Amino acid sequence: MKAVCWMGKSKLETLNVPDPQILNPHDAIIKITRTAICGSDLHLFDGFIPTMEAGDILGHEFMGVVEEVGSGVTNLKQGDRVVVPFTIACGNCQFCKKKIWAACDNTNPNAHLMEAAYGYSGSGLFGYSHMMGGYAGGQAQYARVPFANVGPLKIDSDLPDEKVLFLSDIFPTGYMAAENAQIQEGDTVAVWGCGPVGQFAIASAFMLGAGQVIAIDRLPERLELARSMGAVSVDFSHEDTSVLTALKDLTGGIGPDSCIDAVGLESHSSDLQGVYDKVKNALLLETDRPSVLRQAIQAVRKGGTLSIPGVYGGMLDKVPFGAAFGKGITMKMGQTNMHTYMKPLLERIEKGQIDPSYIISHRISLDEAPAMYEVWRDKKENVTKIVIDPWLDKAA
Amino acid sequence: MSLLTKKPDLEKRTRGATVTLDGRYLPPPEDKDGKVWVRTSAIIQADAHDLYTLWRDLEAVPHWQEQITRVIKTGDRTSHWVMQKDDKTIEWDAEILADEPGKRIAWRSTGGDLEQAGEVVFEPASTGRGTMVTLLQEFKQSKIGLAWESLTDRNPKQGVIENLRHFKALAETGEIPRTQGQPHGPRGTIGDVKSSAYGETVPVPAGTRRAS
Numbered sequence: 040m041k042a043v044c045w046m047g048k049s050k051l052e053t054l055n056v057p058d059p060q061i062l063n064p065h066d067a068i069i070k071i072t073r074t075a076i077c078g079s080d081l082h083l084f085d086g087f088i089p090t091m092e093a094g095d096i097l098g099h100e101f102m103g104v105v106e107e108v109g110s111g112v113t114n115l116k117q118g119d120r121v122v123v124p125f126t127i128a129c130g131n132c133q134f135c136k137k138k139i140w141a142a143c144d145n146t147n148p149n150a151h152l153m154e155a156a157y158g159y160s161g162s163g164l165f166g167y168s169h170m171m172g173g174y175a176g177g178q179a180q181y182a183r184v185p186f187a188n189v190g191p192l193k194i195d196s197d198l199p200d201e202k203v204l205f206l207s208d209i210f211p212t213g214y215m216a217a218e219n220a221q222i223q224e225g226d227t228v229a230v231w232g233c234g235p236v237g238q239f240a241i242a243s244a245f246m247l248g249a250g251q252v253i254a255i256d257r258l259p260e261r262l263e264l265a266r267s268m269g270a271v272s273v274d275f276s277h278e279d280t281s282v283l284t285a286l287k288d289l290t291g292g293i294g295p296d297s298c299i300d301a302v303g304l305e306s307h308s309s310d311l312q313g314v315y316d317k318v319k320n321a322l323l324l325e326t327d328r329p330s331v332l333r334q335a336i337q338a339v340r341k342g343g344t345l346s347i348p349g350v351y352g353g354m355l356d357k358v359p360f361g362a363a364f365g366k367g368i369t370m371k372m373g374q375t376n377m378h379t380y381m382k383p384l385l386e387r388i389e390k391g392q393i394d395p396s397y398i399i400s401h402r403i404s405l406d407e408a409p410a411m412y413e414v415w416r417d418k419k420e421n422v423t424k425i426v427i428d429p430w431l432d433k434a435a
Numbered sequence: 436m437s438l439l440t441k442k443p444d445l446e447k448r449t450r451g452a453t454v455t456l457d458g459r460y461l462p463p464p465e466d467k468d469g470k471v472w473v474r475t476s477a478i479i480q481a482d483a484h485d486l487y488t489l490w491r492d493l494e495a496v497p498h499w500q501e502q503i504t505r506v507i508k509t510g511d512r513t514s515h516w517v518m519q520k521d522d523k524t525i526e527w528d529a530e531i532l533a534d535e536p537g538k539r540i541a542w543r544s545t546g547g548d549l550e551q552a553g554e555v556v557f558e559p560a561s562t563g564r565g566t567m568v569t570l571l572q573e574f575k576q577s578k579i580g581l582a583w584e585s586l587t588d589r590n591p592k593q594g595v596i597e598n599l600r601h602f603k604a605l606a607e608t609g610e611i612p613r614t615q616g617q618p619h620g621p622r623g624t625i626g627d628v629k630s631s632a633y634g635e636t637v638p639v640p641a642g643t644r645r646a647s
Contacts, residue, residue: 042618044620054621057618059617062613062617063611063612063613064609065608090629090633092622092625092629093621093626094621094622095620096618096619096620111609111610129604129607129608131480131607132480132603132607132608133478133565136480144603144604144607145603145607145608145612146612147612149634150600151597152633163612169629169635173614175614175618175619179618183617
């Protein structure tokens with residue numbers, strides 16, 4: 040089959056590799072019909088996530104048709120249409136039983152690597168480094184899905200792939216970000232980063248009762264999408280715009296009730312701190328560039344909530360923890376507990392409350408994917424979301 | 436030098452796998468030259484008796500312990516173990532020293548290529564939280580030997596930790612998670628070396644149920 044392989048930092052290749060096989064009783068093999076490139080895939084492309092190795096198959100947002108199931112899978116059969124969550128969960132450990140699916144104890148075969156880095160291991164993820172399981176990803180024509188008795192969401196209706204594909208990660212991730220923001224009716228919510236997760240966080244914040252949502256980014260096409268969902272946009276690339284001042288102006292001087300950092304470890308800053316972080320990254324004194332996190336801690340109102348769906352990987356420098364403490368803020372974060380949100384969000388799509396395909400800007404083939412990672416990284420061609428048809432025969 | 440000649444015998448230690456004594460936390464034993472210990476624990480969502488039964492089924496051990504290819508029962512409390520490390524076959528005899536159904540098993544080797552002893556304790560965790568399983572294992576091995584094995588193969592201490600992890604996964608889900616055998620692109624020489632360093636080249640035990 041064809042698959043997008045990580046061959047080193049900033050180096051991807053679409054290669055022919057063997058088809059996946061059933062290896063465990065609860066495995067399923069999925070013939071992938073649609074897959075996507077995630078903003079977090081750029082952290083891999085740019086070499087920020089350790090334990091990526093040459094030959095790793097990328098991709099964690101995919102859906103398809105069940106081709107084959109292992110002996111322990113009784114809830115799925117050949118021909119079923121499914122969306123696959125990017126986190127792999129066993130359903131039986133104490134964390135799954137508490138619905139903290141992303142903390143599953145039993146799905147990371149390389150748990151000891153993550154224990155060394157983070158103290159304890161979270162669940163395995165598709166296509167996201169050896170530390171996080173080393174599972175082959177879904178930017179391919181087929182994928183092996185472990186614990187298929189627990190994860191994949193069956194799509195019984197005839198909704199097109201593009202409307203349900205984002206249940207694999209970014210829609211639940213944006214929704215959980217809004218839920219983690221502990222929004223009360225009428226609250227003001229500020230969202231940094233209007234990429235796909237930010238867009239779904241904005242839409243979800245309104246669903247959960249926000250009175251005002253403020254969208255912060257520097258790319259006009261993203262800010263326009265945010266405005267189309269009802270948000271007020273703040274373009275931080277304008278020389279005369281200070282985000283902190285804007286947030287005070289828009290909240291009567293008290294700051295947003297909740298802040299959502301949908302950017303994560305590769306944030307961009309036009310300030311001196313942006314240069315500072317890049318220098319420290321280069322000297323290996325810091326692994327992440329947390330300028331949004333710093334700003335969000337500063338911006339959130341007293342007793343407010345900071346929700347962080349943006350990915351952080353390692354060590355952060357100059358985080359204003361005194362401000363966090365001084366204002367008594369709550370911070371909630373982490374990988375998405377996918378399995379909790381997929382079904383209720385599918386129901387919202389079925390009822391017509393949201394059509395997540397509004398963020399798609401590009402539809403490509405697997406062969407075109409390596410070049411499109413660069414477009415995605417550099418935010419060229421007004422890119423907002425790239426979807427791959429793995430069976431489309433179109434050369435790069 | 437007495438340590439190097441003294442056979443491991445965990446049963447003679449007063450504390451065994453116990454983590455607390457009279458309300459005080461007991462740290463795990465420190466390694467000495469010639470003898471190393473590892474203590475590890477897991478909360479498992481299963482009944483203590485079922486877990487005891489799974490552990491006590493010695494001939495099924497190759498399903499969940501790394502590099503153990505065969506265990507043959509030679510008596511009520513005795514058994515013969517075969518381990519395969521790459522092209523090296525290691526064999527030893529073992530006996531069970533203590534056997535308390537649903538609570539505890541202690542064992543030691545009685546002869547052969549490997550000298551080790553161990554104890555596993557099953558205790559009900561706080562209400563509704565399953566069973567706390569604590570494992571203490573002791574090996575007769577020099578620190579140099581340990582360092583060498585860490586470089587060339589699975590460090591035996593890590594092996595014990597992984598075995599309890601496999602046991603938990605098997606008990607909770609009926610399988611052991613794996614990626615061996617999945618597709619990938621060319622790894623190159625560095626990729627192969629790192630795969631070994633990550634422990635990905637140690638064969639993952641099959642679990643009790645085979646894939647279809």
